[in-house]
Amino acid sequence: MMTVAVLGGGAAGFFGAITCAESNPHLRVVLLEKTGKLLSKVRISGGGRCNVTHAADTAAQLVQHYPRGAKQLKEPFKQFGAVDTVRWFERRGVRLKTEPDGRMFPTTDSSETIAQCLLQAARVAGVEVLTQTTVEHIEPLAEGGFQLTLTGAHAQILPAARVLIATGGAPKSEQYEWLRRLGHSVQEPVPSLFTFNVPESPLRELPGVSVPRARVRVAGEKLEYEGPILVTHWGVSGPAVLKLSAWGARRLHELQYQSTALVSWIPDYTEDTLRQQFAAFREQHGKKVVTTNPLFGLPQRLWRTLSEHAGIGPETRWNELPSKLQNRLIENLLRTALPVRGKTTYKDEFVTCGGVALSEVNMQTMESRRVPGLYFAGEVLDIDGITGGFNFQAAWTTGYLAGQAMAKAA
Structure with a gap:
C-alpha cells in the first residue's frame, strides 16, 4: 500500500x-x-x-x-x-x-x-x-x-x-x-493574540471589571480595535485587546511590546457630545454626587476610579464640578492612557x-x-x-x- x-x-x-x-x-x-x-x-x-x-x-x-x-x-x-x-x-x-x-x-x-x-x-x-x-x-x-x-x-x-x-x-x-x-x-x-501587561496601570485595583464595548488604540500608530475589554491583575485583556494584538502583531513586536494604549470606554462619544451630555445631566441631576452615579452604563468601580483619577472628591456634586476636573474626566473616559510594558499569552492558546x-x-x-x-x-x-x-x-x-x-x- x-x-x-x-x-x-x-x-x-x-x-x-x-x-x-x-x-x-x-x-x-x-x-x-x-x-x-x-x-x-x-x-x-x-x-x-x-x-x-x-x-x-x-x-x-x-x-x-x-x-x-x-x-x-x-x-x-x-x-x-x-x-x-x-x-x-x-x-x-x-x-x-x-x-x-x-x-x-x-x-x-x-x-x-x-x-x-x-x-x-x-x-x-x-x-x-x-x-x-x-x-x-x-x-x-x-x-x-x-x-x-x-x-x-x-x-x-x-x-x-x-x-x-x-x-x-x-x-x-x-x-x-x-x-x-x-x-x-x-x-x-x-506572537499574536496576547494581552497587554500594564504594571503601572491606573486600573490595577479593578481586576475582573469588564466593558462590553470599548475602543483600544496604540498611541502614535494606526492600530485600533473595538470590542469587549477586561481589566486583569496584570493589565488589560478581552477581545478588543486580543484582536488588536493580532492585527498589530509585527508592529508591536518591533516596538518590543512597549507602547501606550489609549482606551475609550464610550466609543460612540466625542469631546463635544460628551460635554453636551454632561450639561444635560447637570441640569437635571445637579445635586447627585459625581463619583457614585456612573453614566453610560459603565461599571460603578470603573466610573469611580476614572473620576478619582480626574481629581474629583468623594463628595463633589455635579453642580459643583469645576470645568478643569470635568475636562480631566472627559480625557479619562475617552483616552485612558495605559503604559504597556510587555505581553502575556492569552490563557494557553x-x-x-x-x-x-x-x-x-x-x-x-x-x-x-x-x-x-x-x-x-x-x-x-x-x-x-x-x-x-x-x-x-x-x-x-x-x-x-x-x-x-x-x-x-x-
Missing part, C-alpha cells in the same frame, strides 16, 4: 489524515505525533469548550478576520468553509451552536466532544496514529516520494509517497530550520504570526511549489486569525484540501 505520512497530531493534522483516508481507502495513512498528547490545543481552546468555527455563510465574510492569509484563503474557503465544517461534524453526530458574537461551540460545551469525534473518525477511516514518535529527518527521493527517519516509541525508516506537515506554529525562528532545509522560506514568527511563506504553496491543494509531494496545513503556514474560531477554521480548511489532494495524487 502507498503510504501518506502526516506530521502533527493537532486539528489540521487529524483533519488532513481523516480526509485523505476517507477519500482513498487504498492508502495507508500514518499520523505521527512527537508527544504523548493528541489534539491538545483542541482540548484547551475556548476555555475547554472548543471554539470550532465562526458563523459565516461566505468566504468573503470569513477572510475579513485574518491578519495574515486573508487574500490567499478566499478560494480555499469557497471549497471548504464554516458551513462545511458544521456539516462535517453534524454528519458524525456532533451538533454545534452559535453564540451571540458568532462563535460556534459543540452543544455539549465540552472540547472533549470534538476531540473524541476526530479520534473516532480517524479510527473508522483506518488512520494509524503513532505517538511519542519524532521525525528526525525527511529526505526527498530522486525517484519521487520521501524517506522519513523516525525516533522514539516507533523508531524506523518510513518510506512515504506524500507528506503533510501540520506541526503548528513555533515561537522561535530556529524551530523552522528543518523546513528551510527542505527548500522553503519562512516568515519570521512573532498560543498563536504565532509567521510560518511557511504562502507564495510557495499551491493554496488550491496545499502542495509545496518547491517540493512535489510535500503538503502543508494549519498554523505552520503564515496564516493566523483573530480570536473567535478563525484559527481552527483555517486548520480544518487547509487540512481538508491537503487530504483531498493527497488522496487524488496517490
Whole structure:
C-alpha cells in the first residue's frame, strides 16, 4: 500500500489524515505525533469548550478576520468553509451552536466532544496514529516520494509517497530550520493574540471589571480595535485587546511590546457630545454626587476610579464640578492612557504570526511549489486569525484540501 505520512497530531493534522483516508481507502495513512498528547490545543481552546468555527455563510465574510492569509484563503474557503465544517461534524453526530458574537461551540460545551469525534473518525477511516514518535529527518527521493527517519516509541525508516506537515506554529525562528532545509522560506514568527501587561496601570485595583464595548488604540500608530475589554491583575485583556494584538502583531513586536494604549470606554462619544451630555445631566441631576452615579452604563468601580483619577472628591456634586476636573474626566473616559510594558499569552492558546511563506504553496491543494509531494496545513503556514474560531477554521480548511489532494495524487 502507498503510504501518506502526516506530521502533527493537532486539528489540521487529524483533519488532513481523516480526509485523505476517507477519500482513498487504498492508502495507508500514518499520523505521527512527537508527544504523548493528541489534539491538545483542541482540548484547551475556548476555555475547554472548543471554539470550532465562526458563523459565516461566505468566504468573503470569513477572510475579513485574518491578519495574515486573508487574500490567499478566499478560494480555499469557497471549497471548504464554516458551513462545511458544521456539516462535517453534524454528519458524525456532533451538533454545534452559535453564540451571540458568532462563535460556534459543540452543544455539549465540552472540547472533549470534538476531540473524541476526530479520534473516532480517524479510527473508522483506518488512520494509524503513532505517538511519542519524532521525525528526525525527511529526505526527498530522486525517484519521487520521501524517506522519513523516525525516533522514539516507533523508531524506523518510513518510506512515504506524500507528506503533510501540520506541526503548528513555533515561537522561535530556529524551530523552522528543518523546513528551510527542505527548500522553503519562512516568515519570521512573532506572537499574536496576547494581552497587554500594564504594571503601572491606573486600573490595577479593578481586576475582573469588564466593558462590553470599548475602543483600544496604540498611541502614535494606526492600530485600533473595538470590542469587549477586561481589566486583569496584570493589565488589560478581552477581545478588543486580543484582536488588536493580532492585527498589530509585527508592529508591536518591533516596538518590543512597549507602547501606550489609549482606551475609550464610550466609543460612540466625542469631546463635544460628551460635554453636551454632561450639561444635560447637570441640569437635571445637579445635586447627585459625581463619583457614585456612573453614566453610560459603565461599571460603578470603573466610573469611580476614572473620576478619582480626574481629581474629583468623594463628595463633589455635579453642580459643583469645576470645568478643569470635568475636562480631566472627559480625557479619562475617552483616552485612558495605559503604559504597556510587555505581553502575556492569552490563557494557553498560543498563536504565532509567521510560518511557511504562502507564495510557495499551491493554496488550491496545499502542495509545496518547491517540493512535489510535500503538503502543508494549519498554523505552520503564515496564516493566523483573530480570536473567535478563525484559527481552527483555517486548520480544518487547509487540512481538508491537503487530504483531498493527497488522496487524488496517490
